[in-house]
Amino acid sequence: MATLLRRLAMPGCSSRRCLGVFLREMHSRTSPLNPREGPRLLAGGSLPLTAYSSTHSRCQHRKAADPPEVELHRLEGEDNGIVEVLMCRHKARNALGYVFVSQMRGLVSSLSEDSAVRVVIFRSLVPGVFCAGADLKERARMNDAMSDSFVHMLRTLMTQIASLPMPTIAAMDGAALGGGLEMALACDLRTAAHSAQMGLIETTRGLLPGAGGSQRLPRTVGMTLAKELIFTGKRVGGQKALEMGLVNRSVEQNETGDAALREALSLAREILPQAPIAVRLAKEAMDRGIEVDITSAMKIEKMCYALVIPTKDRKEGMDAFIEKRPPLYTGQ
Numbered sequence: 001m002a003t004l005l006r007r008l009a010m011p012g013c014s015s016r017r018c019l020g021v022f023l024r025e026m027h028s029r030t031s032p033l034n035p036r037e038g039p040r041l042l043a044g045g046s047l048p049l050t051a052y053s054s055t056h057s058r059c060q061h062r063k064a065a066d067p068p069e070v071e072l073h074r075l076e077g078e079d080n081g082i083v084e085v086l087m088c089r090h091k092a093r094n095a096l097g098y099v100f101v102s103q104m105r106g107l108v109s110s111l112s113e114d115s116a117v118r119v120v121i122f123r124s125l126v127p128g129v130f131c132a133g134a135d136l137k138e139r140a141r142m143n144d145a146m147s148d149s150f151v152h153m154l155r156t157l158m159t160q161i162a163s164l165p166m167p168t169i170a171a172m173d174g175a176a177l178g179g180g181l182e183m184a185l186a187c188d189l190r191t192a193a194h195s196a197q198m199g200l201i202e203t204t205r206g207l208l209p210g211a212g213g214s215q216r217l218p219r220t221v222g223m224t225l226a227k228e229l230i231f232t233g234k235r236v237g238g239q240k241a242l243e244m245g246l247v248n249r250s251v252e253q254n255e256t257g258d259a260a261l262r263e264a265l266s267l268a269r270e271i272l273p274q275a276p277i278a279v280r281l282a283k284e285a286m287d288r289g290i291e292v293d294i295t296s297a298m299k300i301e302k303m304c305y306a307l308v309i310p311t312k313d314r315k316e317g318m319d320a321f322i323e324k325r326p327p328l329y330t331g332q
Contacts, residue, residue, distance in 0.1 A: 081118035088125040097135035119268040133178025161186040171264035185216040191263040192238035193253040199235035275313040
């Protein structure tokens, strides 16, 4: 680490270049179980997609004929910049099957490259469910090698979601179980209806969380509570989830069944007016800093801060404050 810091202090090492060097170095020293594993670009790069196993080749050939199980909805007007990821696998309660995961990976990859997107909301179009977790019927038809390959693909999806450069919100108006809760945990923020049921229930099926849940849940609610939830396979409602810090906001469900979505939109609208580059770099500083010692984390914060200084948005923020008017940020 000392050698790395000396390299960063050398003349001619620009802030952006130094930050890239620093993050690559820290990544190389990080355990493979790091929940935000893999390379990441500050301004919206995507993770390299791992090649799919040849055991899924038949699924790939017929993929074009499959109906969409995941879609994008870009909001307009005053909500321009908010994008909804719509999960719509109605027949299987948004279960994480091969087609669903493949389509989700493609959409998430495209979002990572889109600098116009300021907030992403993951939501379900299936009443009463966010995501029911693994598609156990599909999984039962896989041999061990196929199952292992698919779980790797699922884990990579969750890492892609966690690595999106803009804030992400999971709106849980219904059940989020197993891989469904792992998807929500990969998001930055979570809203839930009081009636929504959440849990990492894999131990009740003879498994353990395999798509990041065993790592992200302790980082969210603490190790002792996470162990209780995973060891018992317990499900909790929205209010209990709020008490334990699993979700940011929990609200009473409404007649239209979209109370968590409305709360997520309210939260997104609070983020939307803020300087997008500053928000992205703040996310970067927190996500990277939490995985290293405090001295290294402060170095990451310093470099992220330095990247904000030359932006037009920073000047706009200062000018707006002096002129006593709301700032108008452009992401430059």
